[in-house]
Amino acid sequence: MIPTIMGILNVTPDSFSDGGRYVDVDAAVVHARRMIADGATVIDVGGESTRPGAQPVSPAQEAARAVPVVEAIAGLGARISIDTRRADVARAAVQVGASLINDISASLWPIAADLGVGWLAMHMAGEPQSMQQHIPSYDNVCAEVCAVLVERARQAAEAGVDEVWIDPGFGFGKSAAHNLELVAGIDRFVETGFPVALGVSRKSTLALLCAEADAAGAGAEGEGNQPVELAVPDPSDRLEPAIVMAAWAMMAGVKMIRVHDVAAHAAAVRTVAEARSGVSATDPWRF
Numbered sequence: 001m002i003p004t005i006m007g008i009l010n011v012t013p014d015s016f017s018d019g020g021r022y023v024d025v026d027a028a029v030v031h032a033r034r035m036i037a038d039g040a041t042v043i044d045v046g047g048e049s050t051r052p053g054a055q056p057v058s059p060a061q062e063a064a065r066a067v068p069v070v071e072a073i074a075g076l077g078a079r080i081s082i083d084t085r086r087a088d089v090a091r092a093a094v095q096v097g098a099s100l101i102n103d104i105s106a107s108l109w110p111i112a113a114d115l116g117v118g119w120l121a122m123h124m125a126g127e128p129q130s131m132q133q134h135i136p137s138y139d140n141v142c143a144e145v146c147a148v149l150v151e152r153a154r155q156a157a158e159a160g161v162d163e164v165w166i167d168p169g170f171g172f173g174k175s176a177a178h179n180l181e182l183v184a185g186i187d188r189f190v191e192t193g194f195p196v197a198l199g200v201s202r203k204s205t206l207a208l209l210c211a212e213a214d215a216a217g218a219g220a221e222g223e224g225n226q227p228v229e230l231a232v233p234d235p236s237d238r239l240e241p242a243i244v245m246a247a248w249a250m251m252a253g254v255k256m257i258r259v260h261d262v263a264a265h266a267a268a269v270r271t272v273a274e275a276r277s278g279v280s281a282t283d284p285w286r287f
Contacts, residue, residue, distance in 0.1 A: 002273045003249075004256040005266055006081065007032070007040030008201065009073075011065045012049045023065065025072050032073040039266030044102055044258060045070050045093070046083035050172075059086045063093075071096035081120070087111045100163075102258075104172065106149065109156030109164075118163035120197055121152045125173025141178045142185035145169065146192065153194045165256065167197040183245055190253035199258035200245045201265075243268045251276070 009032055011022050022028040032043050047066030048057050066089065070080055074097025082093035085105035090112075094101075100118040101108055112119035123145045125136050138144050149166040156164045168182045168189055179200075189196045239261055246257045250269050259265045 001255075002269050003246075003254055004042055005040045005262055005269070006042040006044050006197070006199075006256055006258040007035035007038075007078075007262045008199075008258060008260050009035070009043050009045045009069065010049070011045060011047055011069050022069075025068050028069045029072050029076075032069075032076055032078070035262045036076055036078045038263035040078060040262045042079045042081050042100065042256070043073060043076075044081040044083050045073075045098070046102075047089065048084065048086075050104055059088045062086060063089045067092045067096060070098050073097075084108075091115065104169070106152045109152065109159055109161050112156065112161045113159040116162075118165065119156055119161050120165035120167060121149055121156065122167040122197075123149055123169035123172065125169075135173060135175050135178075138178060141174065141181050142168075142188050145182065146188050149189070150192050150194070153192070164194055165197050166192065166194045167199065167258075170198065170200045183248065186249055186254060187252045195255040196249075196253070197256040197258060198246075198249045198254050201242050201259040201261065239264055247272045 009022060009028060011028055013023055022031050028045075035043060045066050047062040047064075047069075062084065063086075066082060066084070070082060070093045074080055079100060080093075080098045081100040081102045082090055082098040083102040083104075084090050084093070085103055085108065087108060090098075090101045090103075090108055094115045094117055098117070100120060101112050102120045102122070103109075103112075104122045104124050106121035106123065109119050109121070145168050149168070153164045153166055166189060168186070170179050170182060174182070183198075183200070186196065186198065242259070242261070243264060246259070246265055247268055249257060250272055257265060257269070
């Protein structure tokens with residue numbers, strides 16, 4: 001089964017990867033159309049940057065950014081998700097067309113139950129502005145994160161939320177080692193029975209992997225036997241490891257991947273699906 005592709009639409013001036021590019025409603029609509037054409041069936045609209053170190057904005061400011069965009073793209077044929085941790089923003093977005101709350105606080109299940117929409121609970125240790133400065137110590141990051149999410153998911157289901165997703169929160173209060181452990185152990189989350197979403201696109205852990213690969217390709221030493229400095233790539237240059245992780249997650253049973261680069265990920269997951277089926281879906285001789 002090919003996972004759902006959730007295309008990221010940040011309508012913020014300060015998101016780590018594409019901040020400022022889609023703050024205008026018309027620009028956001030154009031980008032949403034492109035992502036849908038490329039294979040996204042869910043568009044995730046966010047009006048508050050939650051990158052490490054980001055400063056919070058007021059609910060009113062967040063809503064002013066996100067809600068007009070949700071309303072403008074609601075008729076384009078894709079499902080709309082609102083990426084928020086604020087109840088008022090979630091309510092306003094649902095009123096104009098959103099049907100899924102992507103909640104980094106994993107606390108809005110009462111709102112989802114009241115509104116009759118889906119809810120995606122993500123694990124975050126701390127708050128965005130400080131979560132990477134005070135990373136907690138985990139004895140077993142997969143077991144501990146999974147336990148928290150399952151508890152929240154069960155609370156949501158008991159409250160009447162019919163559609164509950166869980167997301168281990170790659171990059172949210174975790175070290176690079178924690179992030180890699182979460183991906184390696186993603187099957188633990190799949191085995192809970194709740195559908196799993198994963199967002200690794202353009203995250204800093206991927207930059208470290210790219211930099212290490214580049215250094216290894218250059219050799220252990222540079223000119224004059226000097227150590228090779230790791231050149232950390234920009235967020236837009238972290239595609240290859242993101243695709244590999246998406247493919248890994250898909251094979252483990254992850255049902256939704258949250259991405260910036262929709263076309264590349266759509267092609268990758270189709271390729272994996274066809275390889276696993278043993279025959280290409282585009283083969284003209286397939287019966």
